Amino acid sequence: MKQFQFTLFIAGESPRSQRAIANLKRIAQERLGGDYELTVVDVQQEPERAEEERILTTPTLVKRAPEPRRRVTGDLTNAEQVLIALSLLPEDL
Amino acid sequence: MASTIQRSRDGVEKVATGIPGFDIIAQGGLPAARATLVAGTAGSGKTVFVTNFLAAGIQHFAEGAVLVTFEDAPADIRKNMLSFGWDIAQWERESKWAFVDVSPEPNDEPAVVGSYDLGGLVSRIEHAVRKTKATRVALDSLNALFVKFSDPSLIRAELFRITTSLKEMGVTVLFTAERTQDYGAITQFGVEEFVADNVIILRNLLNEERRRRTIEILKFRGTTHERGETPFTVVERGIVMIPLTGLQLTQTSSTLRVTSGIPALDDMCGGGFFRDSVVLISGATGAGKTLLVTQFMNGGFNEGERSLLFAFEESRDQLFRNARAWGMDFDRAEKEGWLKVVNQYPHAMPMEDHLVRMRDVIADYEPQRLAVDSLSALERVFSLRSFREFIIGLTSTLKQQSITSLFTSTTPTLLGGGSVTEKHISTLTDSIILLRYVESLGMMRRSINVLKMRGSAHDAAFREFTIDGEGMHIGDPFRNVSGILTGNPHLVSVGNGADNGDRDD
Numbered sequence: 001m002k003q004f005q006f007t008l009f010i011a012g013e014s015p016r017s018q019r020a021i022a023n024l025k026r027i028a029q030e031r032l033g034g035d036y037e038l039t040v041v042d043v044q045q046e047p048e049r050a051e052e053e054r055i056l057t058t059p060t061l062v063k064r065a066p067e068p069r070r071r072v073t074g075d076l077t078n079a080e081q082v083l084i085a086l087s088l089l090p091e092d093l
Numbered sequence: 094m095a096s097t098i099q100r101s102r103d104g105v106e107k108v109a110t111g112i113p114g115f116d117i118i119a120q121g122g123l124p125a126a127r128a129t130l131v132a133g134t135a136g137s138g139k140t141v142f143v144t145n146f147l148a149a150g151i152q153h154f155a156e157g158a159v160l161v162t163f164e165d166a167p168a169d170i171r172k173n174m175l176s177f178g179w180d181i182a183q184w185e186r187e188s189k190w191a192f193v194d195v196s197p198e199p200n201d202e203p204a205v206v207g208s209y210d211l212g213g214l215v216s217r218i219e220h221a222v223r224k225t226k227a228t229r230v231a232l233d234s235l236n237a238l239f240v241k242f243s244d245p246s247l248i249r250a251e252l253f254r255i256t257t258s259l260k261e262m263g264v265t266v267l268f269t270a271e272r273t274q275d276y277g278a279i280t281q282f283g284v285e286e287f288v289a290d291n292v293i294i295l296r297n298l299l300n301e302e303r304r305r306r307t308i309e310i311l312k313f314r315g316t317t318h319e320r321g322e323t324p325f326t327v328v329e330r331g332i333v334m335i336p337l338t339g340l341q342l343t344q345t346s347s348t349l350r351v352t353s354g355i356p357a358l359d360d361m362c363g364g365g366f367f368r369d370s371v372v373l374i375s376g377a378t379g380a381g382k383t384l385l386v387t388q389f390m391n392g393g394f395n396e397g398e399r400s401l402l403f404a405f406e407e408s409r410d411q412l413f414r415n416a417r418a419w420g421m422d423f424d425r426a427e428k429e430g431w432l433k434v435v436n437q438y439p440h441a442m443p444m445e446d447h448l449v450r451m452r453d454v455i456a457d458y459e460p461q462r463l464a465v466d467s468l469s470a471l472e473r474v475f476s477l478r479s480f481r482e483f484i485i486g487l488t489s490t491l492k493q494q495s496i497t498s499l500f501t502s503t504t505p506t507l508l509g510g511g512s513v514t515e516k517h518i519s520t521l522t523d524s525i526i527l528l529r530y531v532e533s534l535g536m537m538r539r540s541i542n543v544l545k546m547r548g549s550a551h552d553a554a555f556r557e558f559t560i561d562g563e564g565m566h567i568g569d570p571f572r573n574v575s576g577i578l579t580g581n582p583h584l585v586s587v588g589n590g591a592d593n594g595d596r597d598d
Contacts, residue, residue, distance in 0.1 A: 011212025020207070043213050047220030050213045056195055057242075058212030060203055074207030085204030 004028065004036035004088075005065035011058040012044050016075050020059035023076035031079060032088065063088070098125050105316035108228075108265050111149025112142075114334025118319040119310060127314070128256040128266040128288055132280050133295030138306060138327060139269040140165065141177075142295060143231035145331040146267055148179040150229040151189050157225035158184075161193040161218055163237035177331045191221035195237075202241075211251040218255060222262060230259055232268035239282045249287045256288050279311070290314040296322065301476040303443060308334060324482055326445030333449045337485045351462070351497050354392025355385070357567035358526075361543050361552035366524065369495040370547070371488050373518065375502045376528030381539060381560060382501040383407060384419065385528070386464045388564050389499050391421040393462040394431035398497075401460035402434045403451060405470035409436050419564045433458050439470045444479040447471065448486045455490060462497040468518070469503040484518045506580060523547040529555070531574055531582045540577055541567060 008024060010017035021040060028036040043050040043058060053062065057073040063086045072085040083089050098106050099121050107121035116122045123129055123146075133139050147158035162170060170192075171181045184190035195214065222230060232255075238248050252268075259266050268288075270280040275296045292311040297304060307322035325334040350365035353372075359365040366372055376382045386402065393400035404412055412434060416423040426432035435454055442450070455463070465471075465487075472480050491498045500522070519525060525545040531538045540555040554570035555577050571577070575585045 009213060011210065011216060016208060016210070023207075043216040047216040051193070051217050051220065054194065054198070055213030055217070056211060057203070057209045057214075059209060060213060071203035072206055073203040074205050074209045077207035081204070081206045085206060 001065075002035050002037040003066065004032050005063070006036060007039045007041060007053075007062045007064060009041050009043055009050060009053065009055045009058055009060045009062070012042060017042075017059055019075040019077075020061070023079075023082075024061060027076065027079045027082055031083060061086075103316050105313075107316070109154070110146050111153040112145050112332050112334065114323070114325065114336050115308070115332075117336040118308070118323050118334060119313070120317050120319065123265055123267075124291055124313055124316055125265050126260050126263050127290040128260065128268065129291040129293060130280070130289035131267055131269045131293045131295060132272050133269075134272050134275055134297060137275075137295040137297040138325075138332065139271070139295055140170075140233050141327055142308075142332055143233055143267045143269055144170070144174055144179065145177070147190070147229050147231055148174070148177070148181075148331070151184055152179075156229055157188075157222075157227035158190050159193060159218065159221040159225060159227045159230045160190070161195060161214075161221075161230065161232040163195045163232070163234060163241075164197075165233075166196045167192040167194050177329065179331075188225055191225045191227070193217045193221050197237075210247070211255070215251070215255055215258065219258065219262070222259065222264060228264055230264050230266050232266070234269040234271055236271045236281070245282055248282075252288045300478070303476060303479070305443075305476075305479065306445070324445050324479070326443065326449055328446060328449050333445070335445055335448060335482065335486045337482055337489075347495060351398070352392040352396060353385075354388035354390070354395075355565055355567065358385075358541070358565075361541075361554075361556070361567070362524070362546055363549040363551045366497055367548065368497055369492055370523035371491060371498045371500065371521070372524040372526060373500050373502060373522040374526050374528065375504055377504045377506065377530060380528040380530060381541075381558070381565060382503070382528060383412070383415065383466055384560060384565055385526075386466045386499060386501060387412070387416050387419060387421060387423075389462065389464055390423075390426075390432060391416070393497075394426040397431070398461035399430070399458060400426070400432050401455065401458055401463045402432070403454075403463070403465045404434060404436050405439045405465070406467055409434055418562065419560075420562060421564070433460070439474045444471075444475045444483045448483055451487065452490055455494070455496070459494075460496055462499075463491065464499040465501070467501040467503055469501075481518070484521055488521050519545075527578075529577050531555075531557075531571060531577055533571075533574060533582065533584065538571075540571055541565075542577075 008020060041049045043055060059075060060071055060073045063070045070086045072082055076082050098108050106125040108125040109116050109122040131139050131142055147160055150156035150158050174181055181190055239245060242248055256266050272280055275298055279292060291313045294309045294311050296307045306325050308325050309322045310318040323334055323336050325332055347368040349368040351368055352365050353359050374382050374385055390400045390402055413423045423432055475483060527542045527544050529540045531540050539558050541558050542555045543551045556567050556570050558565050558567045573584055574582050576582045
């Protein structure tokens, strides 16, 4: 199992969704050594997944592993802030 | 099942809400497939109102419902609303109802990095609507959204997207917003201008030291509605509005006469009371009002009319004992179902609740005649405005159902008459009968007069009456007494004195 487990909730194939996916992949590659697994959920296709996870805003990134579980919303433009929000800075790990 | 949607003359379709009274003030219901803002201060009844709208859709019209809750957790709502008989959990199992739970959870707030929208919420609402085939959706309340997200323009844009999408799906949308005060700006965030086709205001005011709930339809885009504030109350089965206009229009006027219970009084009235009339009896304490009420009831059940008495002053025992003393058998009439006596302490409830309860009893018992003894007892505990609204609301119900009605009113002074009660309701009653004391030659005597009898000739005389073990006996006119109405009766010379009102019993 990969060290970092993410689920990214997006709403359709919008530019914002694409940006969020690209930004996350870049952050994971550059800052987390690429040892990650990403599941993308389109809430328009799978609204019941959004209901289960109580997703309000999109894009929303959920870090499932490592513990603790954390969420961050937006198109993830700032790597530093994303890592802080997910408790994934080097000193957290 | 009857269709709930009706097209009004201006072409706007309206959906009957099923909330008692609301569809009257809304002249048919809420504009269908549109968005309506329900704004009000904390505790004004917003959540109950929108939940009532959803529940009534399921209960009366088999319409699915979705509640998007931003503040209260679904578990709390299920529990709270059960007291109104709305079994939401059961409806959820039957896929008639769905929650979209956006209520706060501890440590659940995601951090924000970059731009976002409410795509998750939109998809969840649409999913819930499809799942329940909902035609009614409520969002309660928007304030939480504005508090949660710092960018109001984003929320406005997203709300616009949500309502547009729902309207395209044929859904009638209600959303609530909290106001900081009962009068002033509609809402704190100015949402309504952007997303609402219609605006409804709920108020919970302090009026003469009493709480008073009202609803006002401020705006229905492109269609008509009643204007101004309408009182409402929250009772065991939900919200009940008390519309004060729009009811009278359907009333027919009967030429059919029924007995007052006293043949001589029937004669004075030109042949009895009109079937659908409201009669006011005015008199000082002890003047014979309750006797008249008792005979009116007796006259009803003897003729095979279900007779209903709302007693706000005398206890049940007292009323039955008095009736017995005057030779009338209330016990038997009640046992056989021709009489129903409802005793109520006037202080016990606000005006709206009294009215709703009385209407419930009327709907349940279906009386042909009804008496209220006395209105003055209610007048003392209601504000003036409430009292007048109560009378309008009650008489509307009585007229619609052609119930012959007798109200009593106590005058504040022994001699003469006139009371606040009368001032406020005399125009609403069809007939007025005065019971007045007459002091004459060292004796206190009693008089009865038909002051007003709408649509009929009547006896204009002040007649003397006496009370004995068989009730009221109406005799001859006081021909030689003047000034009864002003409370200053005095003897006047009438020439021959052949018919001077003095009688031997």
